[in-house]
Amino acid sequence: MAPFLSRGPLPAGRDARVPTPFARLMQRAGSGEARPGIDLRGVVAPARLFPPLMRRPTHGLDPVLGRIGSLEVRLATRPKDIRRAQRLRYRVFYEEMSAVPSGLAALKRRDIDEYDAVCDHLLVIDHAATEAKPFRKPRPKVVGTYRLLRQDQADRHFGFYTAGEFDIAPVLEANRDLRFLELGRSCVLKPYRTKRTVELLWHGIWTYVLHHRIDAMLGCASLDGTDPDRLALPLSFLHHFARAPERWRARALPERHVAMDRLSREAVDPKAALQALPPLIKGYLRLGATFGDGAVVDRQFGTTDVFVVLPVAAIAPRYIGHFGAGAERHAA
Template identity: 30%
Template sequence: MLTLRKGRYAARMAESDADHAAAQHLRALSFRGEARSDADPYDAECAHVLVEDTRAGTLVCCFRLLHLPNGRAIDRSYSAQFYELSALSAFDGPMVEMGRFCIHPDWRDPDILRVAWGAMTAYVDREGVEMLFGCSSFHGTEARDYYDAFALLRDRHLAPKRWLPRVKAPSVFRFASRLRRKPDLKAAQAKMPPLLRTYLLMGGWVSDHAVIDDDLGTLHVFTGLEIRAVPPGRARLLRAVAG
């Protein structure tokens, strides 16, 4: 059972119906701005991680994990609804999809993200995971709000050709082929979602297009990270938190 405590925050696996309901409520608040439940059929197939503020007794972050034995099971993933992922079917090691990652909109402490990644690192090490992937979301559906961020992704962080997802969703923004601007690096970093920024710092990569998700009111890019590609210094920092 995964448990991790650092300072005022503690991460653990959801164990009860009440835990799952709390996660679904936080997801609705974070993604939809509504005090209701965000649930889908994938919830039953996933393990759910909760990060709680132990002083306030508040759930401040959650995400779910779908474990796949290898790339041949990639079509079972949530991401496969939106991206054509047949290239990844050749990946021969254990994979985990991290989904519905969110932080409570009233909490801004960067330690929350550190504890969440520490919990993820502990899970990856325990389960021998070789690739972490998922959809990294930008708030809103107006691509022009993120042109600098997308230009930076195009220039520095596109997926290797052997793993590159292809277009499947009916509504996408093909930033790799459409954008001609050079990115303003400061503006790009300011607009990059914290989760995606962390993926990229660890050597992660993205699809060459963003999906326009009108249901959740987001733009998202497929994001992958081969664990062996994580820089040693970054891996040590994550394991220090995980330990």
């Protein structure tokens, strides 16, 4: 898998007994009755049923969040910014990786879903590299992206994306006074998978977290491959050495649950397990994140997904010091 990848489940992978966001859109569009029990998995939603991409408000936050050299991290504010993030995701997930695109994604060559219209999108732009299109002025290249979904937005629309694979309701209920932020759909163009790019993305997230007074982050992270036995070492390490406390521990949906404790604690070599983990998951661990109970195999994307949660209070002090308590280190 890509060294920097956190995709999250697709709507097509949801439990058929629970209406997907597409099913809710069908109801709203009057295109047919969609009730629990109807299996809409694998159905490709026509583009007209997706909420339109609108100009994104920044809620008083400067869209440009930080810079390192020629790289800039910023919030997408226009529909065309989001489309550029979708094209980057398509290039990484479908062209570089082994994901199988839906008909709509293949047609538009963009990774598209209904959540794009309600999420905020972080972009890393390289001002030293340009993208040129016929009859258009060259523009700085988008080289990285992350998708952010605040709890208030999730509650107003489709819920959290992660709920398609993990039962997160007990976590939200146990922490009902806290503000959650979902992280997902992250990717970086291959030549830019460097410390600078990752640091800039995290600087953008930290700035966003402080501005919106977020208390905890959650999401899915992916390991490459769909055979849990081949991933026994990293999965067992996360289960035995980085399992979330009960209050924060989401479990894989029963019908999709894959056991993570495939090896005993004594059989796990932590050093070897860390080497086998994707860099993104190692980064989450360094920050202070913990992981859920059970993994989920996503055959469409060729990955095995785990639940990750990171309360802001658990972030290692050295990282807060590194970025600055006010996110001033790489401030624009």
